[in-house]
Each structure stands twice: as C-alpha cells, then as structure tokens.
Amino acid sequence: MEENKYLKDISDIKQLMNRSSRFISLSGWSGIFAGCYAIIGAAIAYYYLLPSGEFLLLQSHNFTQIVLLLAAVAIASIFTALVLTTRKAKRNNSAIWDHTTKRLLVNFLIPLLTGGMYILIKLNSQHYGLTAALMLIFYGLALVNASRYTIGNVKYLGYVEIILGLICAAFPGYGLWFWVFGFGLMHIVYGSVMLINEKN
Structure with missing residues (x-):
C-alpha cells in the first residue's frame, strides 16, 4: 500500500514538472479558426485574384494581392x-507569458522565419513553383x-505538414490545393481533436 502511494506521488511530481516545463494553454478553437481563415483566403484568391484558374506558381499581376491576402x-x-489562448490561460489560472512561452516562440520562429526568408529569396529570383511546398x-x-x-500532439500536425509539402513539391501545379489541405483542413481537424481531448 505504501509502495503504491509512493509511486503515485512520484507520478504526480513528474506530471507537475512536465506541465511546468510545457505550454498548456493552446486553444483548440484557435486551430479551427486558423483553418477557416486559410480556406476563406484561398477561396478569395482562387475566385477573385486568379479568375482564369491559374496556379499560385505562375507569375501574375495579382501576385502582390495574393501575398497581402496570405499576410492577412x-x-x-x-x-x-x-x-x-489568453482567455483559456486566465480560465485555468495559468501564466500566458513565462520562460516556457519564450522557449516555445523561439523554437517555433527560428524555422518559420528562416523558411520565410528563403521563400522571399526564391520569389525575388522569379522562382514561384515551390512556394506552397x-x-x-x-x-x-x-x-x-x-x-x-x-x-x-502538435508534432503530428507538423509531420503531416512536412509530408504534404514534400508531395506538393512533386506536384507544384497543385500548390493551392495542397495549401488549402495543409493550412485549412488539417488545422480544423487538429483543432477539433484538441477540443475533444479538452473535454475528456
């Protein structure tokens, strides 16, 4: 009996340490909204900025508007x-900005900003084909x-995005659709899974 209590105490301590070293206030709704925004943005680009059904890899006079739309x-x-996320953190009485949040942002932004700069370099060289990938x-x-x-399980979303990007690189003419699937549908799926896990 004492041994079981001892093991439970160790498990509780490990769980507390794990929670204190990881950011836990991410909201599932944020993923769902991000996916919806991506789909809406892609629809606007396809129906209004690419009226002839062109693909994003092709140079067009609407390319600047498409970039601005992506930024929006x-x-x-x-x-x-x-x-x-701030609302959820307040509801859970947890800090929104601490050392864990800083580490999270740094580790997220390093690959993201590196990729963004590389994409800009490729675009400046008139290479549009692999932008979505x-x-x-x-x-x-x-x-x-x-x-x-x-x-x-955000890493699994990351794995899916990487795989989609590699497949997209093999089929650059369908970059817009891979972009919709990766940034739109997958975010909605992931956000929905997060909401289900939050309720359980």
Whole structure:
C-alpha cells in the first residue's frame, strides 16, 4: 500500500514538472479558426485574384494581392490564437507569458522565419513553383521544433505538414490545393481533436 502511494506521488511530481516545463494553454478553437481563415483566403484568391484558374506558381499581376491576402490570413490567425489562448490561460489560472512561452516562440520562429526568408529569396529570383511546398515544409518543421514545449500532439500536425509539402513539391501545379489541405483542413481537424481531448 505504501509502495503504491509512493509511486503515485512520484507520478504526480513528474506530471507537475512536465506541465511546468510545457505550454498548456493552446486553444483548440484557435486551430479551427486558423483553418477557416486559410480556406476563406484561398477561396478569395482562387475566385477573385486568379479568375482564369491559374496556379499560385505562375507569375501574375495579382501576385502582390495574393501575398497581402496570405499576410492577412496569418495576422487574423495569430490574433485569434492570442485572444483565445489568453482567455483559456486566465480560465485555468495559468501564466500566458513565462520562460516556457519564450522557449516555445523561439523554437517555433527560428524555422518559420528562416523558411520565410528563403521563400522571399526564391520569389525575388522569379522562382514561384515551390512556394506552397516550402511554406508547408517550413511550417511543419516549426511545429515539430516547438512541440517539445507544448502539451499535445502538435508534432503530428507538423509531420503531416512536412509530408504534404514534400508531395506538393512533386506536384507544384497543385500548390493551392495542397495549401488549402495543409493550412485549412488539417488545422480544423487538429483543432477539433484538441477540443475533444479538452473535454475528456
């Protein structure tokens, strides 16, 4: 009996240490909203900025508008994630900004910003074909790299994004659809899984 209690105490201590070293306030709704924003943005790009059905890899006079649209999707996703995550953190009486959060952001931003700069270099060289693939790959790498500092299965989302990016690289003409699947549908699926886990 004493041994079982001792083992339970050790398990509780390990769980507390794990929770204190990982960011646990991510909201499932933030993933769902991010996916919806991505799908809406892609729909606007496809129906209004690419009226002839061109693919994103092709150079067009609407390319600047597409880049701005992508930026708007990213800003909306980040803002929504901050609002929902802050609300969840307050509800759980946990800190939103601490050393764990800083480590999470650093490990997430290093691959993401590196990929962003590389994509800009490729675009400046008039190489558009692998833009969607590179976005998926570097985003996936950022998720995997940051997964060490967050509770959940975000690394699996990262693996899926990387695989989708590699497949997209083999079929560059379908970059928009891979982008929708990776940034849109997969975020909705992942956010839904997070919500289910939160309720259990």
